[in-house]
Amino acid sequence: MSSQTDFLSAINQIAAERNIDPDEVLEAIKAAVISGFRRDYPEEDEGVSLDVEIDSQMGSIRVYADKKVVDKVTNKATQISLDDAQEIESKIEVGDHIQVDITPSGDFGRVAAQAAKQVILQKIREAEKESVMLEFKDKIGEIDYGVVQRMDGDNVIFEIRRAMAVMPKEDRIPVEFYRSGARLKVLIKDIRTGPRGKQLIVSRADPDFLVGLFKIEVPEILSGSVEIKAIAREAGSRSKVAVMSTSDGVDPIGSCVGQKGVRINAIMNELKFGPVEEKIDIILWDDDTEEFIANALSPAQVERVEIMDEDEHEVKVIVPDDQLSLAIGKEGQNVRLAAKLTGWNIDIEGETVKVESNDAYGKVGSEDEEDSDAESGTDGSDADASGSTAEEGSIESLGLSSRIVTALDKAGITSVEDLKAKVDAGEDIAGIGPKSLEDIKKAL
Numbered sequence: 001m002s003s004q005t006d007f008l009s010a011i012n013q014i015a016a017e018r019n020i021d022p023d024e025v026l027e028a029i030k031a032a033v034i035s036g037f038r039r040d041y042p043e044e045d046e047g048v049s050l051d052v053e054i055d056s057q058m059g060s061i062r063v064y065a066d067k068k069v070v071d072k073v074t075n076k077a078t079q080i081s082l083d084d085a086q087e088i089e090s091k092i093e094v095g096d097h098i099q100v101d102i103t104p105s106g107d108f109g110r111v112a113a114q115a116a117k118q119v120i121l122q123k124i125r126e127a128e129k130e131s132v133m134l135e136f137k138d139k140i141g142e143i144d145y146g147v148v149q150r151m152d153g154d155n156v157i158f159e160i161r162r163a164m165a166v167m168p169k170e171d172r173i174p175v176e177f178y179r180s181g182a183r184l185k186v187l188i189k190d191i192r193t194g195p196r197g198k199q200l201i202v203s204r205a206d207p208d209f210l211v212g213l214f215k216i217e218v219p220e221i222l223s224g225s226v227e228i229k230a231i232a233r234e235a236g237s238r239s240k241v242a243v244m245s246t247s248d249g250v251d252p253i254g255s256c257v258g259q260k261g262v263r264i265n266a267i268m269n270e271l272k273f274g275p276v277e278e279k280i281d282i283i284l285w286d287d288d289t290e291e292f293i294a295n296a297l298s299p300a301q302v303e304r305v306e307i308m309d310e311d312e313h314e315v316k317v318i319v320p321d322d323q324l325s326l327a328i329g330k331e332g333q334n335v336r337l338a339a340k341l342t343g344w345n346i347d348i349e350g351e352t353v354k355v356e357s358n359d360a361y362g363k364v365g366s367e368d369e370e371d372s373d374a375e376s377g378t379d380g381s382d383a384d385a386s387g388s389t390a391e392e393g394s395i396e397s398l399g400l401s402s403r404i405v406t407a408l409d410k411a412g413i414t415s416v417e418d419l420k421a422k423v424d425a426g427e428d429i430a431g432i433g434p435k436s437l438e439d440i441k442k443a444l
Helices: 001-020 022-040 082-089 108-115 117-137 206-215 219-223 252-257 261-271 289-296 322-328 330-341 368-374 402-410 417-425 434-443
Strands: 051-053 060-070 077-082 097-101 143-152 155-160 163-167 183-194 197-203 227-236 236-245 281-283 304-309 314-319 345-350
Touching: 001 022, 022 051, 022 060, 022 117, 051 322, 060 082, 077 082, 082 097, 117 163, 117 183, 117 197, 143 163, 143 206, 143 322, 155 183, 155 197, 163 183, 183 206, 197 236, 206 219, 206 227, 206 236, 206 261, 219 227, 219 252, 227 252, 227 330, 236 289, 236 330, 252 261, 261 281, 281 289, 289 304, 289 314, 289 330, 314 322, 322 330, 322 345, 330 345, 417 434
Parallel strands: 060 077, 163 197, 236 281, 314 345
Antiparallel strands: 051 060, 060 097, 143 155, 143 183, 155 163, 183 197, 227 236, 304 314
């Protein structure tokens, strides 16, 4: 009885130390014994199906081979004669299969255990890793603390409790430096299966990381009285977060900012690296599209919003001339984030100055627009933000997008008169697609 106690207690001890199922350890031992047997007794392993039986009471290990009962044995590894089979089981017949004990005598137990040691350890590591992955399966989308261990190429390796997690390059905040031993908040983003098995993926650049920080700092979001409806983020630089209240008397923007800005400052401090910080604009969500777009361009003031094409999600926004640069933002960032937040392509005009925000400024392009971009060989990233007034009779005076103007210039069309003659004659213009042609006809 002591053998049973010693054997089972050893199994239970391994399982408890590694926090895995004892059955996983038993399966690992069986796999290890088979591996050791195939290695040290190759003459017994010529295509034979092996099975291992562990006697938990005696602590013994037996190896069995599946053999076919035949009249004449031609392969001892896979066949057994009828007479020998009937000594094991009297009612067996030719053509049946039987489990035959082929456990070697002598020191097989010691030799097999030594040969299988690495296999057992590997199985235990795999089972432990699977157990850890299951622990994090229900935590995807949540924020947790991780400790930076090292850099692995462009990836950052974190330790989160018992798990090793990977932060790929695209999930890093560009301006951050990850110092070994630093303790940082990260988003549990995903569990992916790769060449090394399952890997825990974490992120600090994902928009959901910002959502998670708001949930930590703003109780109203966690309780559901304030809801984050949309988010647009350029990690390490600037973000826009659209919020709304689901309860009467709750100010969604005030809840997110906190008294004297304490809540929003806590979030920004988490994203701050040295003198560089990520600015966050809290935007009031509105079911009215025009109102929401006007809010999204904050801090710029908006005179009016005109929906130009609802199917293509195109709008024109008129702002005071002195607000034009603020509405566009540095390198078009403000209008680009507003476009991402609302899902609309935003063309901005001053009261006397026209500016079109194209792809680099957050354009949500339609298929037709992408086709015409390909025809013209441009990427739609130009924007005319100058305050100069176009001369009468020039192409610029038509108020066409800078992409169309560029394509016309490449085609050698520099005046309204030349353009009108080409259109009236029905001639094809290089770089101008069907949708762009419609825009030209409207302008003429």
